[in-house]
Each structure stands twice: as C-alpha cells, then as structure tokens.
Amino acid sequence: MQARLFGPGLPAAGQACEWQTDSGRIQWAGGETRLPSTGGALRSAGFDLAGLELSWADDAGRWALQVLAAADATTLRATPPAGWEEAFAQLAGTTRRHRKGRALGWSALALFLAAPLLLLAGFFAFSDGIAGWIAQRVPQAQEEALGEASFRAMQASLKLRDEGEAARAVREIGSRLTQGSAYRYRFHVVEDKAINAFAMPGGIVVVHSGLINATRTPEELAGVLAHEVQHIELRHSLKGLIKQAGLSAVWALATGDVGGALAGEAAQRMMSLSFSRDAEREADNAGFEALLRAGIDPAGMPAFFDTLAKQAGSAPELLSTHPASEARRDALAGRLSSVTNRRFEPLPYRPWPPAP
Amino acid sequence: MAMDVVDYEIFGNEMQYVEVELDPGEAAIGEAGAMMLMEDGIQMDTIFGDGSAQQGGLFGKLLGAGKRLLTGESLFTTIFHNEGRNKSRVAFAAPYPGKIVPVDLTTVGGTLICQKDSFLCAARGVSLGIAFNRKLGTGLFGGEGFIMQKLEGDGMAFVHAGGTLAVRDLAPGEVLRVDTGCVVAFQPSVDFDIQYVGKLKSALFSGEGLFFATLRGPGRVWLQSLPLSRLANRIVMAAPAAGGQSRGEGSLLGGLLDGDNE
The missing domain is CATH 2.30.29 (PH-domain like)
Incomplete structure (x- = not known):
C-alpha cells in the first residue's frame, strides 16, 4: 500500500x-x-x-x-x-472514548447556545404568572405614584370637563361602585369624540364625552365604569407594564439586541394583546359582580356592548385590543339570565345623556 | 489528472509578486483580485468552482463552490489561459507585506493544508478544497477556525505569508508551539491541535491569547511572523481617527507641525 x-x-x-x-x-x-x-x-x-x-x-x-x-x-x-495488534486495539479504545467525549462536548455547547432561547420560551409560557406575582408585591403607594405620574404626563393633551351634569353622574356612579375599596378613586371626564374610557394604576379613571353620548341609559355608563374600575382593582395595567418591561429585558438578554428588534416588538405587542383579551374578560365578569353588589342593574353592560357592536366600524379605538363586542355581549347576557333577583332601582340621572 | 507544469519567478523583497510563465495551452488559477499583470496572449476567464478536473457536472461544481463559500472565499475562480503561440507571463501580487511561498505539491505528498486566505495562485489542475479538523478544541479556539483550505494535486501552488516566512522541518514526534494566527501551511502528516496556555496569569496578561497551536511532526510547516490581523490591529490603533498619535516620527511638537495632521 x-x-x-x-x-x-x-x-x-x-x-x-x-x-x-x-x-x-x-x-x-x-x-x-x-x-x-x-x-x-x-x-x-x-x-x-x-x-x-x-x-x-x-x-x-x-x-x-x-x-x-x-x-x-x-x-x-x-x-x-x-x-502491532495491541497498539491498534488500544487506539480503537481511545477513539471510542474520544467520540463519546466529543458528543458530550457538542451537547454541552448546544445546550449553552439554546439556554437563552429556553429562557425566553419559559418566560413566554409563565409570563402571566410571573408578572402577577411581581404586581402583588408592588406597594399601593408606588402604584398610585405611577398612575399620578402617567396622568400628569397625559394631562396636557386632555381637555378635562370635570364640571357639569355628566361629570357629576360619573363621579357618583363611580363612588357607588368603589365603596369599600383600598384605592382612592378619581373620575375625570374628557372632551373627546372617540368612544373610549381608560383606567390608570392607582385609581384614576378617565371617560371620554363621546362614550357618555353613546350610552342610552345611565346603567350603560355604570357598566363601563364598573369594567374600568375592575382593571384597577385587578392591577391589570401594572401587570401589563411589568410584563412589557420584563419581556424587553429578557429579549435583550437572549439576543443581545438592546434596542429591541422588530421580532421582539412584534412578540411584545402580541403578548400585550392576548394579555388584555384575558384581562378584559376578567374585568367584565368582576365588573358585573360589582354592579350587582352596588345594586345597579347589570343589564346596562350587555346593552352597551350591543350598542358598540352595532357601530363597530366607527369605534375602532376601544375595540382594537378588546375581544369582539358581540362575544362579550353574549357572555354577559348569559350571566344576566342566571341572575334571579332582577329588581333594581333605576339610576336617577334622566334624561340621559345629560348635556356636558 | 492533467497538471500544467509552470515556471515561475518571484520579484520583490517584502512586497512580492510572482510571475508565472505559461506555455501555449497552459493555464493557471488565481485567487480573485490577485492578478497584477498579464502579457499578450493570456486570456482571463472566470469559472464557477476551482477549475480542477475532478468535479464533473453541475452538482460537482455547486459542491466546489459551496466549499469555497465555507472557507470564506469567493465563489468564482479566475483562470488564465495562454491562447497565444508563444510563452507568456501572468503575474499575481501578494495582498500585504510578506513572502510568497512556492510549494511543489509533489514534494509534500500531493496535499497541503493552509490557512483560509493564504492561497494566491496555482497551476491549473490543483484543486482547492476544505479540510475539517475533527478535534473540538481546534474548531472552537483555533484562530483560523477548524476549517482550513486543502490544496490537492501535483503541480505548483503559491501561498502568501505575512511578514517573514519561517519554514520548519519537524522530525517524527517533534513538537512546535505556535501562535494560532502564525500558521500558514503544513503537510497533512503534521498533527495540528490547539492547546490552552495553561496558566491563568499568562492567559490574561501575557498578551499571547488563551491558546497555542501545537504542531507535531513529522513533516514540514510554514509559519508567518506577521498575521494580517495583527498588522491591521496596530494600524487601526495608530490611526488618528481612532485616537492614535503620530509619536516617534521625529516631530518636535508632537505632530503640531505635521501638515498631515490638520
């Protein structure tokens, strides 16, 4: 040879x-x-x-x-x-050992490289639990300070309409709904045609005048307020914030991409979307119970979603992150039919809607 | 395999070029961008792959091109034929200061393992392939990576070494430890491995890097004194744009009077 x-x-x-x-x-x-x-x-x-x-x-x-x-x-x-037989037998033995060692080495390397991805996947899978756990541990004072700061940041662009019949109705219904709560609630009416209302951590609820005009009875407004109040009680915005921040941090850690690449942003947005869909459902149900406790007719809640569903095209803002109005209306109507005692005292503010 | 026998001449001292004389019908292959001059009668042609006769068919060509992609080279090789009736010359220039190393592949057993970007030119018929080192350490820590270039055939091949060239002949079992960036080429009979420096203090403060290449004989090895990366490092460090200073150039006011530094 x-x-x-x-x-x-x-x-x-x-x-x-x-x-x-x-x-x-x-x-x-x-x-x-x-x-x-x-x-x-x-x-x-x-x-x-x-x-x-x-x-x-x-x-x-x-x-x-x-x-x-x-x-x-x-x-x-x-x-x-x-x-040379002995030398050949020995070499065959060491080759086998080396092959094993090499396989081990490659597996360790693969694991090392995959670790950030596993971390990311783990965080995605358990993010709700983790964010909820952290949110439970944020003191209420901090939450209020956070809400106050974000409200002040927004205030410049908001046209507050805190005088008048509508604002008074909102405040009064709101305080009925939040009786016994640990939070100090503040309700504001803002002049804006968009049908929208939102809650900030710590107890600030803002209602657009467009939403008030879209409701046909004060009970419908009470339904919306009950829903927003539950976002605060359940600390949804805080959880959302924690999750967003955590996701950015984990994404940066896993990929070394501190700015947050397109994929990261998209994933985040997707997460916050699915989060709020769950959260909305939760707030609907808890809001419904709160209405019952406050002695306000909960029929206003599904009725308002019915209104929304009918003009879905013109109210994209409220709907964008929310489940379809029809689905929510039907779910609430289902709850309503199981309420046995349906005698509620109607809310006073008539005619509705009041002039702003 | 038909291998063209080429005569050659190397010019220059520290910045060299090699002139290859081609008989009518002969050809040489060059690394893309290395050609410096060609005389009358030489035709330049760009081919997909490396032009060796081994790879027949489209699939073979694609495979060869894929290999070149892996070693970080361009997909195309330039081939220079002598289409005239007289002998003609084509010259290839080294890309940075150093020495051109002529290697007659027959004297080294038909195969040469070399650093990825050191190939300059060769007689037609020399095939450019890749060689994988199967030792994990070499792959992860070798400055040149675990993929090196393999030149196969029985003609002349020219590789380029940065700085001054050192040729060492290793006896069976003789071991030489080398900075990982300083290896240019070696015979396949030489055992190539990467070894951890061994002491944490040396690893961190000696400036020699964490790993040596160990070359174990028998066989011949070609080493370079100045890897391009080292030269490039120093140049970038000294560049005014990177905060470098033109000290040591005899200027009285430390560069203030230097018109160049405006």
Whole structure:
C-alpha cells in the first residue's frame, strides 16, 4: 500500500514509499527498510484524523510511517500488521472514548447556545404568572405614584370637563361602585369624540364625552365604569407594564439586541394583546359582580356592548385590543339570565345623556 | 489528472509578486483580485468552482463552490489561459507585506493544508478544497477556525505569508508551539491541535491569547511572523481617527507641525 515514510536520512517532507503490509517491507526509490515486528507507537494522523501513523525508534533515530488515505487506514485497522495488534486495539479504545467525549462536548455547547432561547420560551409560557406575582408585591403607594405620574404626563393633551351634569353622574356612579375599596378613586371626564374610557394604576379613571353620548341609559355608563374600575382593582395595567418591561429585558438578554428588534416588538405587542383579551374578560365578569353588589342593574353592560357592536366600524379605538363586542355581549347576557333577583332601582340621572 | 507544469519567478523583497510563465495551452488559477499583470496572449476567464478536473457536472461544481463559500472565499475562480503561440507571463501580487511561498505539491505528498486566505495562485489542475479538523478544541479556539483550505494535486501552488516566512522541518514526534494566527501551511502528516496556555496569569496578561497551536511532526510547516490581523490591529490603533498619535516620527511638537495632521 502507498505510504509516506519520515526518518533519518529521508527528505524532511517525507518520502513516498510502497509498504508490503504482510511482510513489513517498506521500499522506495533508493532504499528500503522494514517495519519492526516488536510494535511501536500508533496514532490517528492527517488533518481530518482519518489516517494512521506508525512510529518507532532504532539506533539511527525516530521513524514514522503514515497512511493518510482513509480507505487504506480502514484496511489496516481491520488487519493490523504483525506485532502491532495491541497498539491498534488500544487506539480503537481511545477513539471510542474520544467520540463519546466529543458528543458530550457538542451537547454541552448546544445546550449553552439554546439556554437563552429556553429562557425566553419559559418566560413566554409563565409570563402571566410571573408578572402577577411581581404586581402583588408592588406597594399601593408606588402604584398610585405611577398612575399620578402617567396622568400628569397625559394631562396636557386632555381637555378635562370635570364640571357639569355628566361629570357629576360619573363621579357618583363611580363612588357607588368603589365603596369599600383600598384605592382612592378619581373620575375625570374628557372632551373627546372617540368612544373610549381608560383606567390608570392607582385609581384614576378617565371617560371620554363621546362614550357618555353613546350610552342610552345611565346603567350603560355604570357598566363601563364598573369594567374600568375592575382593571384597577385587578392591577391589570401594572401587570401589563411589568410584563412589557420584563419581556424587553429578557429579549435583550437572549439576543443581545438592546434596542429591541422588530421580532421582539412584534412578540411584545402580541403578548400585550392576548394579555388584555384575558384581562378584559376578567374585568367584565368582576365588573358585573360589582354592579350587582352596588345594586345597579347589570343589564346596562350587555346593552352597551350591543350598542358598540352595532357601530363597530366607527369605534375602532376601544375595540382594537378588546375581544369582539358581540362575544362579550353574549357572555354577559348569559350571566344576566342566571341572575334571579332582577329588581333594581333605576339610576336617577334622566334624561340621559345629560348635556356636558 | 492533467497538471500544467509552470515556471515561475518571484520579484520583490517584502512586497512580492510572482510571475508565472505559461506555455501555449497552459493555464493557471488565481485567487480573485490577485492578478497584477498579464502579457499578450493570456486570456482571463472566470469559472464557477476551482477549475480542477475532478468535479464533473453541475452538482460537482455547486459542491466546489459551496466549499469555497465555507472557507470564506469567493465563489468564482479566475483562470488564465495562454491562447497565444508563444510563452507568456501572468503575474499575481501578494495582498500585504510578506513572502510568497512556492510549494511543489509533489514534494509534500500531493496535499497541503493552509490557512483560509493564504492561497494566491496555482497551476491549473490543483484543486482547492476544505479540510475539517475533527478535534473540538481546534474548531472552537483555533484562530483560523477548524476549517482550513486543502490544496490537492501535483503541480505548483503559491501561498502568501505575512511578514517573514519561517519554514520548519519537524522530525517524527517533534513538537512546535505556535501562535494560532502564525500558521500558514503544513503537510497533512503534521498533527495540528490547539492547546490552552495553561496558566491563568499568562492567559490574561501575557498578551499571547488563551491558546497555542501545537504542531507535531513529522513533516514540514510554514509559519508567518506577521498575521494580517495583527498588522491591521496596530494600524487601526495608530490611526488618528481612532485616537492614535503620530509619536516617534521625529516631530518636535508632537505632530503640531505635521501638515498631515490638520
């Protein structure tokens, strides 16, 4: 078989030679030698380690015989030359161990690389629980300060209409709904045609005049207020904030992308959407109970969603992150039919809606 | 495999170029962008892959191109034929200061493993491939990565070494430890591995990096004294745009009188 011999008196880059594996004779143009049958050192050779090197020493110096062709090396492994059987058996053992070690190394590396992704996936899966857990531990004073700060930031762009019949109705219904709450509630009316209302952490509820005009009875307004109040009681906005901040942090940690890439933003938005859908349902149900407790007819709630559903096209703002009005109306109507005592005292403010 | 026998001449001292003489019908392949001049009669052609006869068919060509992509080289090789009736010359220039190393592949057993970007030119028929080192350590920590370039054939090949060239012949079992960036090429008979420096203090403060390349004989190795990355580092550090100073240039007021630094 074709091999390359290195040793004393041979070119430094090695000498191509012909090796007769059965007799051990190694011949080249201008000389020959013999593979010692007493054995020697054996190792994998070649850059890709597919070949074999047999080396030994004699009086002249150190010799090395290399077979780099993978096919020849395989033949050699199957039938080791006389006297070298032990060395070949040993090499096969270490190769097996190395292969195992290499597999372990690659798995460790893969795990290391996948760890941030696993963290991200874990955070996605448990984000509601984690955010809720943290939100429970934020003191109420902090929450109020946060709400106050965000309200002040918005105030410049809001046209407050806190005098007048409508604002008085909102305040009075609101205080009925929040009796016994730990939060100090403030209700504001803002002049804006968009049908919208929103709650800030710590007890600030803002109602657009457009929403008041869209309601047909004060009970419908009470339904909306009950819903918004429950967002505060259940700390939804705080949880949302914590989740957004946490997601950005985890995303930056996992990808090294501090600015938040498109994918991150999209994922976040998606998360906040699904979060608020769950939260809306929760607030609807809790709001319904609050109406019952306050002795206000809860029929106003599904009735208002009915109004919304009928003009869905013109009120995209309220609907964007909210479940479809029809679905909510139907769910609430279902709850309403299970209420046995349906005698409620109607709210005073008539005619409705009052002039702003 | 038909291998063209080429005569060559290397010019210059520290910034060299090699002139290859092609008989009529002969051809040489060059790394894209390395050509410096070509005489009358030489035709330049760009081919997909490396022009060696081994790869037949579209699939073979695609495979060859894929390999070149992996080693970080361009997909196309430029091939220079002599279409005239007389001998003609084509020259290839080294891309940065250093030495051009002519290697007759027959004397090293037909294969040479070299650093990814060191290839300059070769006789047509030399195939450019990639060689994977299967040792994990080499792959992760070798400055040159675990993929190196493999030149196969029995003609002349020219590779480029930065700075001064060192050729060492290693006897069987002889070990040489080298900075990972300083390896240019070696015979496949040489065992190439990466070794951790061993001492934390040296690793952090010696400035030699965390790892050595160990080259274990037998066989011949080619080393460079100045890897391009090291040179580039110093140049960037000294550049005025990066806050460098033109100290040590004999200017009295530390560069104030230097018109260049306005």
